Amino acid sequence: MMLLALLISALASITPFISQSMIDKGLVPLQIPHVVYCALLLILFYVSKQLIEYLQKKVEITISNDIGKKLQVKAISHGMKIKSTYYKEHGIYKIISDAFFDIGAILTIAQNQFLTVFILAFEIVGVGIGLYLLDWRLALCVTALIPIKYLLNSFLSKRAERLSREVRDQNKAYHRWLDDVVQGIIDIKLWGLHEKKVQEYSELVSEINHASKKQQLLQTKNNSLSTSVEQVVFTGLYIVGAYLILGGSLTLGGLISFLSFASYLLLPVTILLQLKYILRQITPNVDSLKAFFQMEEETSGQLPADGAGCIEFSHVSLELGGKRILQDISFSLHRGEKIAVIGENGSGKSTLINLILRLYEPTSGQILLNGVPIQNYEIEAYRRLFNVVTQGIHLFNGTIRENVCLDDNPLGEETEISFCSDFIGRWQEEFDTPVGNDGTKLSGGERQKIALLRALHRKAKILILDEPTSSYDIESSANFDNFIKETEAFDLVLIVTHHLGVLDGMDQVIELQDGKIADIKKEGQPGRQCDYQNLSDAGSEVCL
Numbered sequence: 293m294m295l296l297a298l299l300i301s302a303l304a305s306i307t308p309f310i311s312q313s314m315i316d317k318g319l320v321p322l323q324i325p326h327v328v329y330c331a332l333l334l335i336l337f338y339v340s341k342q343l344i345e346y347l348q349k350k351v352e353i354t355i356s357n358d359i360g361k362k363l364q365v366k367a368i369s370h371g372m373k374i375k376s377t378y379y380k381e382h383g384i385y386k387i388i389s390d391a392f393f394d395i396g397a398i399l400t401i402a403q404n405q406f407l408t409v410f411i412l413a414f415e416i417v418g419v420g421i422g423l424y425l426l427d428w429r430l431a432l433c434v435t436a437l438i439p440i441k442y443l444l445n446s447f448l449s450k451r452a453e454r455l456s457r458e459v460r461d462q463n464k465a466y467h468r469w470l471d472d473v474v475q476g477i478i479d480i481k482l483w484g485l486h487e488k489k490v491q492e493y494s495e496l497v498s499e500i501n502h503a504s505k506k507q508q509l510l511q512t513k514n515n516s517l518s519t520s521v522e523q524v525v526f527t528g529l530y531i532v533g534a535y536l537i538l539g540g541s542l543t544l545g546g547l548i549s550f551l552s553f554a555s556y557l558l559l560p561v562t563i564l565l566q567l568k569y570i571l572r573q574i575t576p577n578v579d580s581l582k583a584f585f586q587m588e589e590e591t592s593g594q595l596p597a598d599g600a601g602c603i604e605f606s607h608v609s610l611e612l613g614g615k616r617i618l619q620d621i622s623f624s625l626h627r628g629e630k631i632a633v634i635g636e637n638g639s640g641k642s643t644l645i646n647l648i649l650r651l652y653e654p655t656s657g658q659i660l661l662n663g664v665p666i667q668n669y670e671i672e673a674y675r676r677l678f679n680v681v682t683q684g685i686h687l688f689n690g691t692i693r694e695n696v697c698l699d700d701n702p703l704g705e706e707t708e709i710s711f712c713s714d715f716i717g718r719w720q721e722e723f724d725t726p727v728g729n730d731g732t733k734l735s736g737g738e739r740q741k742i743a744l745l746r747a748l749h750r751k752a753k754i755l756i757l758d759e760p761t762s763s764y765d766i767e768s769s770a771n772f773d774n775f776i777k778e779t780e781a782f783d784l785v786l787i788v789t790h791h792l793g794v795l796d797g798m799d800q801v802i803e804l805q806d807g808k809i810a811d812i813k814k815e816g817q818p819g820r821q822c823d824y825q826n827l828s829d830a831g832s833e834v835c836l
């Protein structure tokens with residue numbers, strides 16, 4: 293590549309002379325052998341130039357694909373590791389789509405331009421030397437174009453950056469909209485929002501097209517102005533050339549060669565001068581990609597011991613988006629205990645679990661596991677301590693088996709828990725039955741049973757369940773209550789529930805109210821009498 297670049301540079305510097313010699317010593321006196329000789333040399337130049345351009349393109353595509361892939365893989369990996377507080381505001385789909393959009397924009401704009409700089413420099417030097425040697429006065433006129441083009445580019449590049457920012461913002465608004473529509477597709481159908489959403493889509497696309505049209509027009513304007521200036525100077529070269537021929541200091545062949553090779557100089561010069569314009573254009577994308585990669589990832593730390601002696605909340609408070617969600621929460625859970633967290637909607641129960649799972653970090657106070665602040669533990673090893681059923685279960689689009697065995701280990705003893713696995717035997721394909729997108733082929737209760745099987749499949753020592761039975765039938769609910777009461781498999785069981793039947797077997801019942809602890813009732817040591825009747829659950833009578 294380097295050799296070819298040097299070759300083209302050397303050839304480029306002598307080709308204007310070959311061309312001049314062909315006209316003056318071959319064509320004008322009709323010396324055919326000289327014409328053929330010069331023509332062969334020119335063919336060598338053109339073929340080498342094409343060859344180097346082909347190789348250059350090949351390298352460019354490889355480098356740009358490699359860079360693109362590396363950036364995208366890095367973006368996916370980072371996107372999955374960033375703290376979950378980031379995607380509570382905007383979904384993870386939007387965050388990653390934005391990053392991909394920025395990567396795409398940077399590569400599309402920068403591709404073909406930055407990578408060619410190296411080759412262009414050789415070409416400019418070679419052709420430039422040739423043209424100056426051919427006629428320095430004409431070469432000076434061409435060189436005068438460079439500052440003019442530079443000023444033109446500088447003038448327009450500020451606007452290019454503003455328009456690029458506009459295009460980026462419009463695309464981000466579209467990703468946010470699409471994320472929302474994908475999540476809410478069922479409600480769109482149920483509430484007949486189809487036309488409204490299509491209208492929103494149409495408006496968003498119009499805005500994107502409008503911004504991108506302005507961006508393209510500016511680019512066209514830049515090209516047209518630049519070409520016009522070139523044309524004026526080139527036309528002027530005929531007049532200057534005519535005077536020089538008249539004065540006997542330039543031959544006709546020299547002028548024709550100069551004019552044809554001057555464009556070989558101007559094209560690479562134009563591309564180089566456009567770098568500033570291009571840099572300003574990609575600045576908004578580079579800025580937002582930088583902001584994405586600066587999003588904090590979940591931290592790593594020491595490995596936790598296997599199992600749980602004690603989880604302790606010490607004066608924990610949490611604020612999200614300026615809103616106080618939990619306030620001064622203190623309690624401790626000890627090995628062997630089963631604990632329920634109850635309270636009205638929005639009292640902070642799921643948030644409390646999210647804090648234990650390190651999906652949020654306390655604004656103040658500390659959570660300790662076995663006496664060590666939980667943020668000191670290596671995050672993945674820490675999370676492996678928990679079997680979890682979250683309130684918003686997600687089932688992957690695969691079979692029941694694939695959804696239960698997320699660790700790729702074969703099915704185990706969990707399949708013997710009949711109240712949550714019996715229903716699977718009714719399907720012909722049993723555990724190999726596909727569940728559909730997010731388990732849409734299953735009922736709400738069936739989805740929750742698969743989520744429980746998934747949690748029990750992982751042989752971790754702490755079981756955390758967030759309203760795991762809200763869609764269970766009465767019989768399954770009763771079986772679940774017995775299972776929780778009798779199980780000895782876990783160091784700790786923590787369950788968030790509105791279903792009061794399960795409270796019977798609990799060692800502690802923590803009641804939250806408006807983000808604060810209203811009561812902690814311990815077995816054999818009753819706290820303030822809970823007003824369970826206010827909790828909406830069919831099974832509330834079981835507790836009272």
Ligand SMILES: Nc1ncnc2c1ncn2[C@@H]1O[C@H](COP(=O)(O)OP(=O)(O)OP(=O)(O)O)[C@@H](O)[C@H]1O
Binds near residue numbers: 612
């Ligand atoms: N990312 C967030 N930003 C701002 N507020 C939030 C966020 N997540 C939750 N909240 C608020 O925190 C409060 C507690 O929510 P949480 O989900 O913990 O309640 P909950 O007790 O589990 O309720 P439910 O019984 O309805 O499941 C709610 O008022 C909710 O609006």
